[in-house]
Structures are given as C-alpha cells and as structure tokens.
Amino acid sequence: MKVTPAQLTELLSLYVPKRLPVLITGRPGIGKSDIVEQTARDTNHDLLISHPVVEDPTDSKGLPFPSADGATAKFLPFGDLERAMTARRPLIWFLDDLGQASPAVQAAKMQLLLARRVGEHVLPSHVTFLAATNRRTDNAGVTGILDPVISRFATVVELEPTIDDWSAWANRADVPPELIAFLRFRQDLLSVQKTSRDIENVPSPRSWGFVAKTMGVVPKHLEHISYAGSVGEGAATELVSFLQIYRELPNPDAILATPDSAPIPKKTSALYAISTALAARATEGNFDRVVTYTERMIEAGHREFAALLVRDSLQRSPAVANSYAFIRAQGGEIGKIIKGD
Incomplete structure (x- = not known):
C-alpha cells in the first residue's frame, strides 16, 4: 500500500x-x-x-x-x-x-x-x-x-514523496524559495527512479536537500557542475534555466512596495517563482501588502498561485495569522482559499 x-x-x-x-x-x-x-x-x-x-x-x-x-x-x-x-x-x-x-x-x-x-x-x-x-x-x-x-x-x-509534503517541509526548513518554486513547476523531478548502474546521483528529496545547502554558496559559473553532481545533468540543466527566469523577475521587495500596481506574471514558471519568493518575505508587519497582491492574482485568474502564496506564507511565518490583514481577508476569496473551497 x-x-x-x-x-x-x-x-x-x-x-x-x-x-x-x-x-x-x-x-x-x-x-x-x-x-x-x-x-x-x-x-x-x-x-x-x-x-x-x-x-x-x-x-x-x-x-x-x-x-x-x-x-x-x-x-x-x-x-x-x-x-x-x-x-x-x-x-x-x-x-x-x-x-x-x-x-x-x-x-x-x-x-x-x-x-x-x-x-x-x-x-x-x-x-x-x-x-x-x-x-x-x-x-x-x-x-x-x-x-x-x-x-x-x-x-x-x-x-511515495509528494510535492505538497516536500514543500511544507522545505518551508519549515528555510529551503531557498527558488528551489521550491522550481520543483513545484517540475514536480516530476522531485523523485526519479534510477534506471542505470552508473555512478551518478538522480533527483530525490535527499539529493535536492544537498542542492538547497549549496545554493547561495556556489558561484554562478559552477552552479551547473555542482547541481549536476547532486541530481544529475538533466535536472541540473532545467534548474539553472529556471534560475535565470527567477533572477529576471521583478524584485519581490519592489512588488511589496507597490502591491496595487506591480506586474503579475503570465508564464507558469514565473508565477511559481514570484508566489514562492513573496511568501518567503511575508511577515505579520507586511501581510497587508501580500494580501493586496494576492487579491490581484485571484482577479487575474491565478487562484492556484494565490493559494500557494498564502499557504507558504503561513508555513514560513505562522505569525501572519495574527495580522489584521489576514483576519480581514478570511471573509473574502482568500478565506475560501485557506479553507480549500
């Protein structure tokens, strides 16, 4: 079973x-x-x-x-x-x-x-x-x-590992948000069956954990080499390509500074990236701004990513549940997301 x-x-x-x-x-x-x-x-x-x-x-x-x-x-x-x-x-x-x-x-x-x-x-x-x-x-x-x-x-x-359980653990463990966003985008790469006897690693929750520990330490020109040694060349190539997209997105701090007018991405990969990045910055003090941007995401038809943003915020910083913005938002669409409606 x-x-x-x-x-x-x-x-x-x-x-x-x-x-x-x-x-x-x-x-x-x-x-x-x-x-x-x-x-x-x-x-x-x-x-x-x-x-x-x-x-x-x-x-x-x-x-x-x-x-x-x-x-x-x-x-x-x-x-x-x-x-x-x-x-x-x-x-x-x-x-x-x-x-x-x-x-x-x-x-x-x-x-x-x-x-x-x-x-x-x-x-x-x-x-x-x-x-x-x-x-x-x-x-x-x-x-x-x-x-x-x-x-x-x-x-x-x-x-059998699941992306939801892994993401919940990753948020509690302060795994870099860009890695969480990538694996949500490419969920099939969370755990891959090894089919050869070659001396190489394949993607698994354990090997992605090693990637998480080296992010921010390995310089850009060594990223592909380092990550390939942890999860295999194919997965590493996709991760590095995703990181290029992630780094070209609007600064999450800039979005929080102007949440009522900041652009909302259209590409799926960018939506995963920006939702996870904003959740990593959510606090009890700035959650009103997070709510503003989240409500705009819902209006733009990105309800799934709004849900990720709210849930990740709660997992990374449970204190946001005490904010007035969170309490107020429970009466609207965000409240329905929290309840799973």
Missing part, C-alpha cells in the same frame, strides 16, 4: 504507542529515515538505529559466555541488543536498510520482532520496532526480505 509522507507520519503516530512494528519500503533518498526520526521526537521516544547489513547473526542473539564452572553457557547481549534490553525510556528500535541484510541476519531478527525475546533475554514492553528498506528494483543491493520476517510486521507500506 502506497502512502504519502503525511499519511506515514500519522500512521506511525498511531502504531508506535501501541508497540506495533511497521516496515517502510521505497526508493532511496525519499525521507524514510527522516520520518522515523521525527516520529521519535513527536512521540517522546529515544531512537536506536541499527544497520543489519553490517551485522552478524550474533548481534541479535548475544555472545555465548561460559559459567564459572564451565558446565554451561549463556548468551550475553552486547551493542544495540544490550542497549534495547536495558532501555528505561520508550524506545524506537529502527532497523534501517533491512532488505540489504543477509538471510542469516534477517532470520536472527525474527524472534526479536515477534516474540520480543532472544533465549532468556526479554525486550522491555516500551520498545517498538520500525524498519525500512529499498525495493529490489532500486539498484540498492536489496535481495529481498524473508517472508517470515515480513509477516512479523503489523503493516507494510510503500512511501
């Missing part, structure tokens, strides 16, 4: 408190690990991250240790197993890249996942298992997961 990041976040918030294990699948770099980390914070759990691909079966069983008389031996937990066994607070034990692990290591996890014990060692009741894996079609070294292991998870879901 495919789920969006928002749906997965909500699902985990329900399953984790009930101690129900969840297996998350999906292509590399789409945010599986990030969502698990956010879930740990949201549910007030500690987070233990294991990488079964580099483990031996003994990591999940413990090492045999003889008794004082040498007549018997017990398995003593160590490493991640010991930490989970002695956890005093609610803990999410996250098995990352489980599908890359050997069958022997996967088999060693089965008793832990279902019986919540290994031999005489019993997991505390406040430990919850989550796991993630790429798919066999992702060229990520995944050979599969044993059926008995899969059946020990309460649910198995496939994560």
Whole structure:
C-alpha cells in the first residue's frame, strides 16, 4: 500500500504507542529515515538505529559466555541488543536498510520482532520496532526480505514523496524559495527512479536537500557542475534555466512596495517563482501588502498561485495569522482559499 509522507507520519503516530512494528519500503533518498526520526521526537521516544547489513547473526542473539564452572553457557547481549534490553525510556528500535541484510541476519531478527525475546533475554514492553528498506528494483543491493520476517510486521507500506509534503517541509526548513518554486513547476523531478548502474546521483528529496545547502554558496559559473553532481545533468540543466527566469523577475521587495500596481506574471514558471519568493518575505508587519497582491492574482485568474502564496506564507511565518490583514481577508476569496473551497 502506497502512502504519502503525511499519511506515514500519522500512521506511525498511531502504531508506535501501541508497540506495533511497521516496515517502510521505497526508493532511496525519499525521507524514510527522516520520518522515523521525527516520529521519535513527536512521540517522546529515544531512537536506536541499527544497520543489519553490517551485522552478524550474533548481534541479535548475544555472545555465548561460559559459567564459572564451565558446565554451561549463556548468551550475553552486547551493542544495540544490550542497549534495547536495558532501555528505561520508550524506545524506537529502527532497523534501517533491512532488505540489504543477509538471510542469516534477517532470520536472527525474527524472534526479536515477534516474540520480543532472544533465549532468556526479554525486550522491555516500551520498545517498538520500525524498519525500512529499498525495493529490489532500486539498484540498492536489496535481495529481498524473508517472508517470515515480513509477516512479523503489523503493516507494510510503500512511501511515495509528494510535492505538497516536500514543500511544507522545505518551508519549515528555510529551503531557498527558488528551489521550491522550481520543483513545484517540475514536480516530476522531485523523485526519479534510477534506471542505470552508473555512478551518478538522480533527483530525490535527499539529493535536492544537498542542492538547497549549496545554493547561495556556489558561484554562478559552477552552479551547473555542482547541481549536476547532486541530481544529475538533466535536472541540473532545467534548474539553472529556471534560475535565470527567477533572477529576471521583478524584485519581490519592489512588488511589496507597490502591491496595487506591480506586474503579475503570465508564464507558469514565473508565477511559481514570484508566489514562492513573496511568501518567503511575508511577515505579520507586511501581510497587508501580500494580501493586496494576492487579491490581484485571484482577479487575474491565478487562484492556484494565490493559494500557494498564502499557504507558504503561513508555513514560513505562522505569525501572519495574527495580522489584521489576514483576519480581514478570511471573509473574502482568500478565506475560501485557506479553507480549500
């Protein structure tokens, strides 16, 4: 079953408190690990991250240790197993890249996942298992997961990134508005399936995150080289072309200075760019000017972009909801946009 990041976040918030294990699948770099980390914070759990691909079966069983008389031996937990066994607070034990692990290591996890014990060692009741894996079609070294292991998870879901969820995260994370505008314009480039085994990156939420970190740092003559190394040459070429359009637009500060007369773009790419740029500058103090320009966009037939402008403004600066301009605007077309009408 495919789920969006928002749906997965909500699902985990329900399953984790009930101690129900969840297996998350999906292509590399789409945010599986990030969502698990956010879930740990949201549910007030500690987070233990294991990488079964580099483990031996003994990591999940413990090492045999003889008794004082040498007549018997017990398995003593160590490493991640010991930490989970002695956890005093609610803990999410996250098995990352489980599908890359050997069958022997996967088999060693089965008793832990279902019986919540290994031999005489019993997991505390406040430990919850989550796991993630790429798919066999992702060229990520995944050979599969044993059926008995899969059946020990309460649910198995496939994560699919969406531009709305990514944009909401990007606004909160102060990602450059020009990158948000570009990916809204070219939504198909948010996450691309890798089809070759060449040593190169492809577009994914993770790789676009690297682009975001280098924007404003890399000089213009190195932009294409830098971005191509992060997301591939094709996507980088389109991004650089979009940035040229973005940089030729009217200055957003100039639009806010004269919102009742500033030009409204007609091209789709320019509308994405100007809407995102204005939202990045929206504050409680200038939101009356944002409202003026937004209302003109609606009158010009660009309701979709007016909606993006208002929603992005709220995500980046929640304080605008306290402004008189926002409160007043809720009685008109902007209010309908906020409600989704």
